[in-house]
Amino acid sequence: MKKFEPVIVAFCCHYCAYTAADMAGSQRLPYPANVKIIRVPCSGKVDALHIIKAFENGADGVYVAGCLEGDCHFKNGNEKAARRIDYVKKYLEEIGIESERLTMVTMSAGMGYRFAQTATEITEKIRKLGPSPIKTAITQ
Amino acid sequence: MITAERKPLEELIDYVKPFKRILLLGCNECVTVCAAGGRKEVGLLASGLQMALLKSGSNIEIKQHTLERQCDPEYVEELVPMIDGSEAILSMACGCGVQQLATRFKDKPVFPALNTQFMGASERQGVWAERCQGCGDCVLGITGGICPIARCAKQLMNGPCGGSTGGKCEVSEDVDCVWQLIWDRLKSLGQEDRYVDIMPAKDWRSGGGSGPRKIIREDLAE
Numbered sequence: 105m106k107k108f109e110p111v112i113v114a115f116c117c118h119y120c121a122y123t124a125a126d127m128a129g130s131q132r133l134p135y136p137a138n139v140k141i142i143r144v145p146c147s148g149k150v151d152a153l154h155i156i157k158a159f160e161n162g163a164d165g166v167y168v169a170g171c172l173e174g175d176c177h178f179k180n181g182n183e184k185a186a187r188r189i190d191y192v193k194k195y196l197e198e199i200g201i202e203s204e205r206l207t208m209v210t211m212s213a214g215m216g217y218r219f220a221q222t223a224t225e226i227t228e229k230i231r232k233l234g235p236s237p238i239k240t241a242i243t244q
Numbered sequence: 245m246i247t248a249e250r251k252p253l254e255e256l257i258d259y260v261k262p263f264k265r266i267l268l269l270g271c272n273e274c275v276t277v278c279a280a281g282g283r284k285e286v287g288l289l290a291s292g293l294q295m296a297l298l299k300s301g302s303n304i305e306i307k308q309h310t311l312e313r314q315c316d317p318e319y320v321e322e323l324v325p326m327i328d329g330s331e332a333i334l335s336m337a338c339g340c341g342v343q344q345l346a347t348r349f350k351d352k353p354v355f356p357a358l359n360t361q362f363m364g365a366s367e368r369q370g371v372w373a374e375r376c377q378g379c380g381d382c383v384l385g386i387t388g389g390i391c392p393i394a395r396c397a398k399q400l401m402n403g404p405c406g407g408s409t410g411g412k413c414e415v416s417e418d419v420d421c422v423w424q425l426i427w428d429r430l431k432s433l434g435q436e437d438r439y440v441d442i443m444p445a446k447d448w449r450s451g452g453g454s455g456p457r458k459i460i461r462e463d464l465a466e
């Protein structure tokens with residue numbers, strides 16, 4: 105059997121995680137190619153629909169990366185994102201997708217190392233969980 | 245506005261399972277504002293249903309559409325050209341919208357995707373609270389603009405019951421005693437005399453006690 109390589113979608117806030125990803129790059133810190141980055145103007149801009157569509161289109165894991173607590177460029181978008189993630193997790197369970205496949209993380213623009221580490225940890229977590237049940241159902 | 249919440253996915257799957265093609269229909273009014281059945285919720289439910297069904301090995305074509313209002317025949321008529329493409333309709337409108345569809349499309353099964361809740365107002369972002377029960381004979385002019393019918397568990401008309409404590413209702417600490425609210429407001433308006441006047445027992449004929457209600461405006465009705 106072919107080795108399972110998870111597809112992970114990372115919604116990264118322009119003001120923190122996206123810049124941290126750049127930082128990781130310039131510091132030559134490796135992180136898994138499984139992570140597909142989507143730049144968003146604020147983590148609070150990530151809608152439930154974006155997350156659900158990612159799973160519907162075959163993502164094995166999704167994470168939303170926003171600014172550290174109290175550091176949101178738009179005041180409290182990261183808090184809103186965290187509440188939305190909790191809400192979507194419940195919906196995922198209803199659909200029959202393990203809610204651990206969705207995570208919220210926070211970091212600052214200077215945390216290149218944290219970005220690479222988070223990407224690696226989440227990829228490993230999803231690898232252990234295996235392919236998303238939706239992907240499995242599509243290929244069957 | 246009319247408030248509503250989505251039904252559990254499991255119940256909705258049971259409704260749509262027997263079909264191959266369904267129309268998932270949102271409404272742009274009240275249920276959009278209370279984030280239960282607008283265009284976005286239609287998208288979310290369509291994806292959720294699709295995934296849950298895929299998991300159970302079935303595949304249903306879900307067409308998504310959102311009408312300006314489902315409770316008006318003019319808008320429902322817009323569905324005529326597309327309705328034959330679907331075997332059943334799953335409506336994300338309130339119960340009025342669902343029934344409007346069932347009346348118009350006699351040979352189509354129509355299912356509610358929402359549990360319609362109450363006539364309410366938004367207290368703050370994401371929080372809606374019951375405010376009116378459509379009693380047909382509004383007493384807000386006497387009660388300082390605060391409704392004892394929709395907001396008192398016992399629908400008392402002449403002051404609080406013995407369970408009113410520290411401004412809270414005996415039903416729950418999270419519920420304000422509406423008669424405390426009414427009294428405080430009448431006091432601040434200098435209208436305490438309104439409270440002293442005894443309100444007669446409510447005549448519920450105007451509030452649905454005589455069967456389904458209807459409004460006919462002679463000047464408008466065709």
Ligand code: SF4
Binds near residue numbers: 375377
């Ligand atoms: S008194 Fe009747 S009409 Fe007025 S707000 Fe209360 S329930 Fe609604």
Ligand code: SF4
Binds near residue numbers: 398404406407412424
């Ligand atoms: S405590 Fe107040 S609101 Fe609650 S049932 Fe009694 S009178 Fe009504």
